[in-house]
Every structure is written in structure tokens, then in C-alpha cells.
Amino acid sequence: MTETAAEPTAALRARAEIDLGALRANVRALRARAKGAAVMAVVKSDAYGHGAVPCARAALAAGATWLGTATAEEALALRAAGLSGRLLCWLWVPGGPWREAVEADIDVSLSGMWALREVTAAARAAGRPARVQLKADTGLGRNGCQPGADWAELVGEALRAEAEGLVRITGLWSHFACADEPGHPSIAAQLTRFREMVAYAEERGVRPEVRHIANSPATLTLPESHFDLVRTGIAMYGVSPSPELGTPADFGLRPVMTLSASLALVKHAPGGHGVSYGHHYVTPGETTLGLVPVGYADGIPRHASGTGPVLVGGKWRTVAGRVAMDQFVVDLGGDEPPVGTDAVLFGPGDRGEPTAEDWAQACGTIAYEIVTRIGTRVPRVHVNEREAG
Structure with missing residues (x-):
């Protein structure tokens, strides 16, 4: 079972931030419904x-x-x-x-x-x-x-x-x-x-x-x-059990997990450049590519190749090419965010980032699987462990 110190003292390749304040609020909302x-x-x-x-x-x-x-x-x-x-x-x-x-x-x-x-x-x-x-x-x-x-x-x-x-x-x-x-x-x-x-x-x-x-x-x-x-x-955990039933907000719930990684590389690439295994993505023109250092060994679905959404520099990007074991690439369209910039894969969605449900839709699965499959190489960083005030 994973139990991580509330805040790390060194930079992390990736992190799953777990908002225990949101979890407590969700439990109270569910108690009220019960x-x-x-x-x-x-x-x-x-x-x-x-x-x-x-x-x-x-x-x-x-x-x-x-x-x-x-x-x-x-x-x-x-x-x-x-x-x-x-x-x-x-x-x-x-x-x-x-x-x-x-x-x-x-x-x-x-x-x-x-x-x-x-x-x-x-x-x-x-x-x-x-x-x-x-x-x-x-x-x-x-x-x-x-x-x-x-x-x-x-x-x-x-x-x-x-x-x-x-x-x-x-x-x-x-x-x-x-x-x-x-x-x-x-x-x-x-x-x-x-x-x-x-x-x-x-x-x-x-x-x-x-x-x-x-x-x-x-x-x-x-x-x-x-x-x-x-x-x-x-x-x-603030995830709707079914989009047909409603969004988390419809039930007064807030997603608890935010998954992010630090960009490991930003580089220029010419048009016609193949990206990742099999070259299933080829750059349509001169662009910049960002390397996100998580992959299917970390629980990122390989089915998200070419479809998974990521927020980088305030803009939604899409996985470019195949998700590999340890990394994937996003096409930054000429933008040049600094190396180390947060690439947010999913979170509550209120800061413009994708949600676990967005990833589920991109992969043809359910949001349960998206959060549950995140592997042990990704540290869980638990925040808001104590009640405010």
C-alpha cells in the first residue's frame, strides 16, 4: 500500500497529488445522500x-x-x-x-x-x-x-x-x-x-x-x-461512476487525484518528422515536441496513443504517436515551455486540465481504470491531510 510524505523535498519526474480535503468533502456529500x-x-x-x-x-x-x-x-x-x-x-x-x-x-x-x-x-x-x-x-x-x-x-x-x-x-x-x-x-x-x-x-x-x-x-x-x-x-474519489448519471459536480463531488509530470525535453523538429514507435504520428510542419516522462509502465494507457489529452503551458495537447513504456511525446505546435514545466494529464478540471473521464473517453474505457492503473513508480503526494482551520 502506498503512503507518501505530504510534500516531497526533491523534484519529481511525475506525481499523483491526492487531495484528502476533497476526499473528506466527498464522504460528507455521500453521507448526506445516504x-x-x-x-x-x-x-x-x-x-x-x-x-x-x-x-x-x-x-x-x-x-x-x-x-x-x-x-x-x-x-x-x-x-x-x-x-x-x-x-x-x-x-x-x-x-x-x-x-x-x-x-x-x-x-x-x-x-x-x-x-x-x-x-x-x-x-x-x-x-x-x-x-x-x-x-x-x-x-x-x-x-x-x-x-x-x-x-x-x-x-x-x-x-x-x-x-x-x-x-x-x-x-x-x-x-x-x-x-x-x-x-x-x-x-x-x-x-x-x-x-x-x-x-x-x-x-x-x-x-x-x-x-x-x-x-x-x-x-x-x-x-x-x-x-x-x-x-x-x-x-x-470524486469520479462519476457513469457519465450517463452525471458529472462529479452534479453530485457535489470533486476529483481527488491530479496526475502530472515534468517535461523532460523540448526540442525543434522539422515537418515530416516521425514521432515514437511505428511513426504513427508525423509532424505536419516545423514544430516543437515535448517529452512527457511517463508511459504504460506508469499506468498510462497505450490505447491513449494519438488521443490522450494533456495540459501544457495552459493549452490542451494530445499524445503524438504511441505511448511507450516510460514516456510519450506531445506536439507543442511551436510553443517552447521551459523544460520542467508541468504536463497535467488529469485532475479536477477546474483549472482547464483534462479529467480522468476525458482520458477514459479517449481510451474507450471507464474512469475507474484510469485512476486505478497508475503504477507504483508514480509517487502519491497526499495534501490537505488535516482539516483547514
Whole structure:
């Protein structure tokens, strides 16, 4: 997990500035939308590339009461960093660190009988009950227990394990397939199925602390899905889960990450000069070229070749030619900004720079991928760690 000092003391080739003040404000905006439901701050994949530990601390300071990760290793790293409170992890494979999770008071998600068997064995070994949440597949077709006989078996066996003092069933939950597509028929169908599966479990004696299905888009647009808890991932980082739903500003959110690099070279080039591998870009006339020292090893999509937008010297430029492993080129059109000038790939957009959504559109992907893929060679510089005033 990435945790960087607030301000570097030496010049950086590139930096991802993470505005923790914006993150706290986003969490408060999401809490207001949740209207009484608790908020889980999802910090999987190093907080979507933003730095899990500082982002988790900021989210808790802003009123989130749960943290969420995909893997047990991510959850255990948060505990090792001193983060306490409720913490759920949901992606398990046989032989995972169940006992360590039980001993660290981490809620673990169960989607099948094999997982229940492994966690009860871990609870026996640890000498304490495991906190478990049963995940229902209400239509996503990914993780989660199928309705019908499979759900009945998992609920029944989990209740027996609870009666033996091996587990405490703390949650019932699921995940939407198409909450980012307004009006998609699967949304209502999944809500109905979730209510049915929750009702079945509760009729048989499950008394969960939380019931939850709402992800970021559902938190923003489907109040009927909020139940006891909402899980806010990408929205917490100020990125809209879908352009169709609205921009970050439409929801009172501000992008948290600004990615920039220092120009490593500015040089004159004649017309007809090939640029980067394959010469997919050839200068149309005499011009200047700027070298931006980040590439696909840093998480810059190779699919952005010829399309990715960059702000240099107050003007939007476009990646000229192919993105290479460590660098790419922009055509400066005759301008000569000094070497070391900031090339801003994306940020909140209020200073004229592109946004992560602009990069997603340029690459034919989603903004989630743009921020999450920024690699570990790019330092995260966390700013506004403390509340102003």
C-alpha cells in the first residue's frame, strides 16, 4: 500500500497529488445522500490508486463507519497500519488467511459452503467467533450464493455454526450489475431478489447488523437501495461512476487525484518528422515536441496513443504517436515551455486540465481504470491531510 510524505523535498519526474480535503468533502456529500444509512469507504486496490491508508483515515475522519477491501491481504494491511473499527473483505480463495482475519476482527464474506467450512475451522483454531457476512447472487452472476437450495443450505449451516459459537452473522449483502445504467430492468429485479433472500434468512433467525447492496451509482441515484449501509468506492474519489448519471459536480463531488509530470525535453523538429514507435504520428510542419516522462509502465494507457489529452503551458495537447513504456511525446505546435514545466494529464478540471473521464473517453474505457492503473513508480503526494482551520 502506498503512503507518501505530504510534500516531497526533491523534484519529481511525475506525481499523483491526492487531495484528502476533497476526499473528506466527498464522504460528507455521500453521507448526506445516504440519509441515515451508514457509509462504507471502499479502499480496495490501494484506494483505487489513491493510497489506501491515508484515504481510509480521511474517510473515517469524515464520518464513514466501515472500510471495505477486496482481499484479506488488503484488510490485514489496514489493521497493521493501526486502523480499527468495522472492516469487510470479500474476495477469498481456499487456503486464505482466515485465522489471521478472525483474529484481526475483520468481517469476512461467504458465498459458498467451502468458505463457511474454512472460516469455522479458523474460528476453532483462533478460539473466538468469526464475523461473517453472507453474500447473495441476486443477478450479477459473479461472486455470491445462488438463490434457492444453495442459499437455504448456506443460511442453515451458518446459523448452526452461530449456535455453536463459531461465527456471528453480521451482514447480508449483494452487488448490482447495472446500477450505472439508469432504468435498466435488472436493477428492480435485483432489489426484489435481495429483499426475498434477506427475508428468507431473517425468517430463519439471522439477525444481521447490516444489509447492503448499494454501490456508488446506487448510492447516488437509488435511495430505495440504501438499506443499512452503502458501499462508496469510485464516487468517494470524486469520479462519476457513469457519465450517463452525471458529472462529479452534479453530485457535489470533486476529483481527488491530479496526475502530472515534468517535461523532460523540448526540442525543434522539422515537418515530416516521425514521432515514437511505428511513426504513427508525423509532424505536419516545423514544430516543437515535448517529452512527457511517463508511459504504460506508469499506468498510462497505450490505447491513449494519438488521443490522450494533456495540459501544457495552459493549452490542451494530445499524445503524438504511441505511448511507450516510460514516456510519450506531445506536439507543442511551436510553443517552447521551459523544460520542467508541468504536463497535467488529469485532475479536477477546474483549472482547464483534462479529467480522468476525458482520458477514459479517449481510451474507450471507464474512469475507474484510469485512476486505478497508475503504477507504483508514480509517487502519491497526499495534501490537505488535516482539516483547514
